[in-house]
Amino acid sequence: MTNGLIRSLLTTENPFNSTDEVVAWIERRNREVVVQVDEVPFAELKGWHFDEATGNLVHDSGKFFSIVGIDVRTNTGCEQRWTQPIINQPEVGYLGIICKEFDGILYFLLQAKIEPGNVNCVQLSPTLQATRSNYTQVHGGKKPAYLEYFQNATPDQIILDQLQSEQGARFLRKRNRNIIIRVDDDIEVGEDFRWLTLGQIKALMCRDNTVNMDTRTVLSGLRLEGDGDSHWASYLFASEKTKTGVMTLDEILHHLSELKSRYELTLEKIPLKDVKDWSATPTEIVHKDRRFFRILGVNVTISNREVARWCQPIVQPLQEGLCVLFVKRIGGVLHFLLQAKVECGNFDVVEFAPTIQCLTGDFRQSPNPPTFVREFLEGGIKGKVLFDTKQSEEGGRFYHEQNRNVIMLLDDDVEMGIPENFMWLTLGQIKEFLRFNNYLNIQVRSLISAINYV
Amino acid sequence: MTNGLIRSLLTTENPFNSTDEVVAWIERRNREVVVQVDEVPFAELKGWHFDEATGNLVHDSGKFFSIVGIDVRTNTGCEQRWTQPIINQPEVGYLGIICKEFDGILYFLLQAKIEPGNVNCVQLSPTLQATRSNYTQVHGGKKPAYLEYFQNATPDQIILDQLQSEQGARFLRKRNRNIIIRVDDDIEVGEDFRWLTLGQIKALMCRDNTVNMDTRTVLSGLRLEGDGDSHWASYLFASEKTKTGVMTLDEILHHLSELKSRYELTLEKIPLKDVKDWSATPTEIVHKDRRFFRILGVNVTISNREVARWCQPIVQPLQEGLCVLFVKRIGGVLHFLLQAKVECGNFDVVEFAPTIQCLTGDFRQSPNPPTFVREFLEGGIKGKVLFDTKQSEEGGRFYHEQNRNVIMLLDDDVEMGIPENFMWLTLGQIKEFLRFNNYLNIQVRSLISAINYV
Numbered sequence: 038m039t040n041g042l043i044r045s046l047l048t049t050e051n052p053f054n055s056t057d058e059v060v061a062w063i064e065r066r067n068r069e070v071v072v073q074v075d076e077v078p079f080a081e082l083k084g085w086h087f088d089e090a091t092g093n094l095v096h097d098s099g100k101f102f103s104i105v106g107i108d109v110r111t112n113t114g115c116e117q118r119w120t121q122p123i124i125n126q127p128e129v130g131y132l133g134i135i136c137k138e139f140d141g142i143l144y145f146l147l148q149a150k151i152e153p154g155n156v157n158c159v160q161l162s163p164t165l166q167a168t169r170s171n172y173t174q175v176h177g178g179k180k181p182a183y184l185e186y187f188q189n190a191t192p193d194q195i196i197l198d199q200l201q202s203e204q205g206a207r208f209l210r211k212r213n214r215n216i217i218i219r220v221d222d223d224i225e226v227g228e229d230f231r232w233l234t235l236g237q238i239k240a241l242m243c244r245d246n247t248v249n250m251d252t253r254t255v256l257s258g259l260r261l262e263g264d265g266d267s268h269w270a271s272y273l274f275a276s277e278k279t280k281t282g283v284m285t286l287d288e289i290l291h292h293l294s295e296l297k298s299r300y301e302l303t304l305e306k307i308p309l310k311d312v313k314d315w316s317a318t319p320t321e322i323v324h325k326d327r328r329f330f331r332i333l334g335v336n337v338t339i340s341n342r343e344v345a346r347w348c349q350p351i352v353q354p355l356q357e358g359l360c361v362l363f364v365k366r367i368g369g370v371l372h373f374l375l376q377a378k379v380e381c382g383n384f385d386v387v388e389f390a391p392t393i394q395c396l397t398g399d400f401r402q403s404p405n406p407p408t409f410v411r412e413f414l415e416g417g418i419k420g421k422v423l424f425d426t427k428q429s430e431e432g433g434r435f436y437h438e439q440n441r442n443v444i445m446l447l448d449d450d451v452e453m454g455i456p457e458n459f460m461w462l463t464l465g466q467i468k469e470f471l472r473f474n475n476y477l478n479i480q481v482r483s484l485i486s487a488i489n490y491v
Numbered sequence: 492m493t494n495g496l497i498r499s500l501l502t503t504e505n506p507f508n509s510t511d512e513v514v515a516w517i518e519r520r521n522r523e524v525v526v527q528v529d530e531v532p533f534a535e536l537k538g539w540h541f542d543e544a545t546g547n548l549v550h551d552s553g554k555f556f557s558i559v560g561i562d563v564r565t566n567t568g569c570e571q572r573w574t575q576p577i578i579n580q581p582e583v584g585y586l587g588i589i590c591k592e593f594d595g596i597l598y599f600l601l602q603a604k605i606e607p608g609n610v611n612c613v614q615l616s617p618t619l620q621a622t623r624s625n626y627t628q629v630h631g632g633k634k635p636a637y638l639e640y641f642q643n644a645t646p647d648q649i650i651l652d653q654l655q656s657e658q659g660a661r662f663l664r665k666r667n668r669n670i671i672i673r674v675d676d677d678i679e680v681g682e683d684f685r686w687l688t689l690g691q692i693k694a695l696m697c698r699d700n701t702v703n704m705d706t707r708t709v710l711s712g713l714r715l716e717g718d719g720d721s722h723w724a725s726y727l728f729a730s731e732k733t734k735t736g737v738m739t740l741d742e743i744l745h746h747l748s749e750l751k752s753r754y755e756l757t758l759e760k761i762p763l764k765d766v767k768d769w770s771a772t773p774t775e776i777v778h779k780d781r782r783f784f785r786i787l788g789v790n791v792t793i794s795n796r797e798v799a800r801w802c803q804p805i806v807q808p809l810q811e812g813l814c815v816l817f818v819k820r821i822g823g824v825l826h827f828l829l830q831a832k833v834e835c836g837n838f839d840v841v842e843f844a845p846t847i848q849c850l851t852g853d854f855r856q857s858p859n860p861p862t863f864v865r866e867f868l869e870g871g872i873k874g875k876v877l878f879d880t881k882q883s884e885e886g887g888r889f890y891h892e893q894n895r896n897v898i899m900l901l902d903d904d905v906e907m908g909i910p911e912n913f914m915w916l917t918l919g920q921i922k923e924f925l926r927f928n929n930y931l932n933i934q935v936r937s938l939i940s941a942i943n944y945v
Binding site: 068127128129132176191195198199201214216284286287290291292294295297298301303305306340384385473475 | 514581582585621646649652653654657660738740741744745746748749751752755758760838839926927929930931
């Protein structure tokens with residue numbers, strides 16, 4: 038497996054379909070499929086209603102998800118107590134990718150999938166992307182394609198199987214099962230599906246809004262233990278093999294225990310009607326200063342989904358976000374600068390986030406922006422930008438949300454102090470934390486998956 | 492460090508105090524210290540009151556802990572929905588042990604500490620056992636002894652630093668910071684403190700209610716990588732070195748992801764007054780059938796605590812529990828049979844529990860007792876009992892709660908099927924899961940700490 042995976046990582050050549058053909062195919066799908074997303078007042082949001090007692094926005098079946106309130110208290114950050122609306126979806130969905138070896142190279146089966154919130158309607162999604170409501174068919178739709186491969190997978194087929202968190206500030210402790218399985222038998226490839234090498238997927242990530250968040254998070258957990266044939270790949274493979282970097286794994290765990298003990302985070306679910314400074318109008322749930330995000334109702338019609346037409350609430354951000362990951366050679370080994378960040382929906386007080394993560398406020402105007410933001414925006418940090426694209430959040434819940442994702446290799450001679458909650462980790466250490474749950478947030482996983490080896 | 496630790500594990504000889512002297516010392520402390528625990532009606536529970544709106548039993552300061560209600564739903568087990576009272580203490584306390592090497596052997600500084608709920612009033616506790624309320628001195632008492640050693644510890648002093656869960660059925664997602672630090676400087680030994688070898692502590696665990704739960708959980712995480720000088724120790728060290736047993740670590744993680752996805756657990760905090768089938772009388776909070784546990788108010792007077800006199804609610808179990816850990820040589824390597832168990836206060840749906848864990852019902856009378864209970868009680872499983880004592884739960888919250896703890900080495904030729912949520916793990920795998928948070932529950936940690944090498 039390992040050899041097939043590493044060859045897949047290092048090649049963008051593909052006899053099934055070249056990268057250009059994949060791009061053309063996505064563009065064609067975008068033209069062919071009819072997608073209509075209309076904003077509708079909540080009163081016309083079929084299947085949904087505001088619960089009388091709580092004011093929560095809920096589905097008539099009591100399933101899917103709901104919009105509820107939370108009351109958050111913490112002892113860190115500028116805001117130490119607030120209430121806000123949040124998406125409540127207490128179920129674990131599947132984000133699954135099937136892969137298969139052809140001629141010694143591992144290929145990943147991705148789907149050109151439309152989500153109502155996507156900026157580019159069609160993006161490359163995992164083979165299977167299904168909430169529990171989907172795969173238990175609460176909404177009466179078709180059974181998701183390829184579901185049975187995951188349900189019947191034997192332990193020797195599993196390449197990766199992790200429960201990973203979703204957006205902590207928008208989802209109340211939501212997680213998905215990130216799973217990759219290997220299939221040896223022949224498998225039918227549906228018209229919306231294509232076999233791609235890992236190198237191709239990473240090349241496609243360099244295009245704005247092309248590879249969806251779910252694909253990115255699933256692929257981030259792959260352990261890539263190879264030997265480099267280029268200078269850059271050799272550095273990455275060496276970092277992956279390094280389990281002790283600037284800090285040992287035990288020192289990192291100790292420091293996380295310290296931070297998790299010192300930082301308090303308590304969160305109470307409250308009725309949506311008790312959320313302060315936010316109001317539900319006939320058309321939106323919005324903060325009094327129109328900050329952060331708004332929740333609206335949409336009527337969706339898509340022609341190649343399990344269900345062609347439905348209504349749902351969706352979350353629209355009110356600013357564009359910025360996620361930056363700093364990389365630096367320290368002692369000759371590549372290290373990544375992560376911050377242990379408190380986010381209200383986190384399972385465990387803090388999770389590792391990118392060096393810079395600005396998603397919920399206007400960081401450009403802030404008199405007191407987060408660490409490194411000003412230096413980064415003003416070009417005050419010397420280095421080379423390896424990756425700089427706009428990536429979408431999950432289009433099933435987020436409307437036209439795209440964030441700028443940057444990976445920057447700092448010059449070797451850059452010296453900088455870091456706050457107490459920042460740590461330099463090797464790729465090997467990052468992958469070890471990914472094996473266990475709830476250590477790296479979805480934004481940093483997205484950036485890790487974007488690291489290109491060629 | 493490792494050599495000093497392994498020598499400490501394998502010796503019960505101690506120039507400071509022999510094991511007999513320690514036993515005599517605990518007995519003497521038990522006689523000397525005046526402890527009075529009187530049950531009082533809630534109306535006389537000074538500093539505490541029932542909140543008017545919620546019916547929750549709370550401290551007047553809003554700090555310490557409170558008794559609240561939870562509404563639990565799951566799709567596994569015989570009860571799939573229930574409400575119950577639970578202890579809410581959303582803060583991370585310290586359970587810390589200082590150790591120091593003398594003549595090449597590591598010694599652990601334990602305290603003869605009285606807790607109001609202890610069966611034997613005095614038990615051997617960690618050097619430091621402090622809730623955040625304690626060490627931030629909310630109650631205005633003395634600063635806990637040795638606190639500054641932990642607050643000022645440098646990374647190279649840390650032997651272990653883990654956030655581990657408390658009793659999942661009684662505490663709402665409570666965790667403590669389990670920490671062991673090594674000190675090289677001279678250190679004053681208070682009159683309630685003694686230096687003990689790990690071998691001595693394990694020998695003392697073979698006595699009923701002598702080593703408290705907090706000491707047991709802290710010590711359970713120690714990695715013990717040695718070479719045995721006895722047949723039995725060699726087997727244990729070999730199991731600790733074995734990272735791949737019947738299952739690989741990835742297979743165990745995969746199976747846990749599967750179970751965490753399939754088993755649902757949702758838990759809502761509710762007002763205590765909305766808990767069904769339980770009622771608060773003037774003297775107790777109790778289930779209508781007097782099952783599970785009751786909560787009462789006590790007036791405590793102890794002469795060697797930070798505060799000599801206080802009132803508090805305390806939880807009294809209404810039956811004695813049973814925890815059993817099966818051990819078996821498989822392929823020549825010792826494996827431990829753990830069950831992935833759903834408990835309502837768990838952070839992450841399931842945690843590993845002992846082979847048998849019966850704490851919340853009368854398992855002897857049950858027509859349908861949990862797996863292996865009947866066979867075990869009727870002697871239907873062939874093997875050798877290595878450990879069989881009564882151990883107390885934490886005496887600060889639990890009143891006279893003692894559970895039978897058993898470790899049983901199954902005969903090599905015992906063949907048995909196991910339910911889907913049971914797995915055989917090596918000691919090496921168990922220790923790997925202990926490094927990360929929330930994988931092993933407090934009952935199994937207690938049993939792991941009791942494994943004796945001599």
